[in-house]
Amino acid sequence: AQSVTQPDIHITVSEGASLELRCNYSYGATPYLFWYVQSPGQGLQLLLKYFSGDTLVQGIKGFEAEFKRSQSSFNLRKPSVHWSDAAEYFCARLEYGNKLVFGAGTILRVKS
Amino acid sequence: DAEITQSPRHKITETGRQVTLACHQTWNHNNMFWYRQDLGHGLRLIHYSYGVQDTNKGEVSDGYSVSRSNTEDLPLTLESAASSQTSVYFCASSEGTGVTGELFFGEGSRLTVL
Numbered sequence: 004a005q006s007v008t009q010p011d012i013h014i015t016v017s018e019g020a021s022l023e024l025r026c027n028y029s030y031g032a033t034p035y036l037f038w039y040v041q042s043p044g045q046g047l048q049l050l051l052k053y054f055s056g057d058t059l060v061q062g063i064k065g066f067e068a069e070f071k072r073s074q075s076s077f078n079l080r081k082p083s084v085h086w087s088d089a090a091e092y093f094c095a096r097l098e099y100g101n102k103l104v105f106g107a108g109t110i111l112r113v114k115s
Numbered sequence: 116d117a118e119i120t121q122s123p124r125h126k127i128t129e130t131g132r133q134v135t136l137a138c139h140q141t142w143n144h145n146n147m148f149w150y151r152q153d154l155g156h157g158l159r160l161i162h163y164s165y166g167v168q169d170t171n172k173g174e175v176s177d178g179y180s181v182s183r184s185n186t187e188d189l190p191l192t193l194e195s196a197a198s199s200q201t202s203v204y205f206c207a208s209s210e211g212t213g214v215t216g217e218l219f220f221g222e223g224s225r226l227t228v229l
C-alpha cells in the first residue's frame with residue numbers, strides 16, 4: 004500500500020530561522036502530494052499541492068515544497084518562520100478515488 | 116460562504132452507547148470523508164462516500180457506520196462506543212470530478228468514551 008512518512012514528530016525552530024519539514028512517500032507512479040497545516044483546535048488547511056510539472060511549488064503563507072523523485076521526498080520549507088507558524092503539519096498523498104493518505108504529522112514549535 | 120460543519124464539537128459518552136457525529140457541507144460536493152486523528156498516526160480514513168446512497172469502508176472502519184441520504188450530510192455512527200474510539204474526528208469533502216485532491220475539513224469533533 005502507498006504510504007507517507009514524516010520522520011520528525013517534533014521540531015523546534017527560532018523565530019526568523021529557516022524551516023524544513025521532511026516527507027517521504029513510498030515508491031509508485033508520479034504521486035499527487037499535499038501539505039496541510041492544522042492550528043490548535045482547528046481543522047486542516049491546504050498549504051500547497053504537487054501534481055506534475057515544476058518540482059518546486061509555492062503555497063500560501065510563504066511556504067514552498069520541492070518534489071524530488073530520486074529521493075521519494077516532498078519536503079516543506081519556509082525561509083523565515085513566524086511565531087504564528089506554530090502548528091502541526093501533515094504531508095499527504097492522493098490514492099485512487101480521491102482519498103488522501105496522511106503521514107503521522109510534525110508538530111512545529113517556534114521559540115522567540 | 117460555503118462551509119462544512121460538524122456537531123457536536125465535544126462529546127463525552129460511556130462505553131456501549133451509540134453515538135452519532137454529524138457532518139454537513141454546503142459546497143454541494145459529491146465526495147465526503149470521515150477521518151480520525153490520533154497522536155502518532157496522523158489522520159486515518161474511516162468511511163467515505165462518492166454520492167447519495169454510496170458508502171465505502173476505509174482503513175479503520177470497524178465499529179463505525181455511515182449513511183448518505185442526501186448530498187449535504189454524512190453522519191458517522193458508533194454503534195457501541197469503545198474506549199479505543201476516543202479520538203478527534205474530522206469530516207471532509209471534495210469535488211467529485213477530476214483529480215483535485217483538495218479536501219475541505221470541518222473543525223473536528225472530540226469524542227471521549229469513558
